[in-house]
Amino acid sequence: MVELLATAEATPLTLAEICRELRISRSTGHAILTTLCSCDWVLRDPVSGRYALGAGLSAMYRHATTTSRLLREPLQELCSAIGVSACISELSNGAISVIASASPNTTRPPVQAGVTLPFVAPFGREFVAWAAPADRERWLDAAGPVNDVYRARMPKILNEIHERGYGIERLSDPLLKVFGALLAVEDGSAPDPVAVRLAGAVADLTIVDFLPGELAEIEEYPLATISAPIFDGQGNVMMTVSAQPYTKLTQQEVRSIGARLVEFAGHASSLLAPRVPPAATQYLDGKR
Missing domain, CATH: 3.30.450.40 (GAF domain)
Known part of the structure; x- marks a missing residue:
């Protein structure tokens, strides 16, 4: 999930988009995202409901996950x-x-x-x-x-x-x-x-x-x-x-x-x- 959000950093994703891309149920996706949000690894926009990487992940880690996905x-x-x-x-x-x-x-x-x-x-x-x-x-x-x-x-x-x-x-x-x-x-x-x-x-x-x-x-x-x-x-x-x-x-x-x-x-x-x-x-x- 972190890798997916890293590659979509310019366009935050909805819960439905994340679950569809990862082929997981809505309840599973919501549970994981709730945990990531509690650790500040992921942020949820209260207006749009979309998710993006949070400050809890360093810029270098974001780079590493994006790199591994690219290669x-x-x-x-x-x-x-x-x-x-x-x-x-x-x-x-x-x-x-x-x-x-x-x-x-x-x-x-x-x-x-x-x-x-x-x-x-x-x-x-x-x-x-x-x-x-x-x-x-x-x-x-x-x-x-x-x-x-x-x-x-x-x-x-x-x-x-x-x-x-x-x-x-x-x-x-x-x-x-x-x-x-x-x-x-x-x-x-x-x-x-x-x-x-x-x-x-x-x-x-x-x-x-x-x-x-x-x-x-x-x-x-x-x-x-x-x-x-x-x-x-x-x-x-x-x-x-x-x-x-x-x-x-x-x-x-x-x-x-x-x-x-x-x-x-x-x-x-x-x-x-x-x-x-x-x-x-x-x-x-x-x-x-």
Whole structure:
């Protein structure tokens, strides 16, 4: 219901229109709207009787719901084309938030909408691979102390993602364990110190992404995600789209999925750029 009202923000809807669109009974619709109104999530015009989003929902949340609705069908088409689940993520309050997910079949995606991760290295590489050197350094430093091998490798990885057009996440036992732990401590409200330290554990215990000389070995490793950036009209990364294979892939399959993701990202950019509020691009300096 919130998604419906977000897309109809310019033209508030009546109870009958809402119930008809969502295929629910009038009594059910009225009960839900009454609850939303009591929380100030929805406002009812006393004259027209029409409903619109209320002040209890932030402008950024309205943007997120509108975005997920806009990209839902294209994302589903992408999943069908590549044969694996996919999701779209954005930055909010110092965290990476999954705002939409889809699967090519009836199974649930490994990473679903609503999941949040801390925006510290090595998570969110596709957001910073196109950023200025100082912004890259701040992102790297946010994870705290890490081993020297990782520290020397990560700038090369960011350069490779920039050149390749997409990042690759290896699937490993440490990654799965840390991911599970992050889901338990992250609520997306603010960067959590425990979550930040857990992210640093991924840096210390895993090999991140692939450098050019390592691609020959890619078929030996199961892959968690392949992710490409979605740019706004000013060339800033505003979101990412990620395939979720969670299995081994050949080099050709990785390149094929990567190309599809880049193509999708270009289409999404053209759809979303006019709708993105100025604050949406201010993610590296904590203004978002």
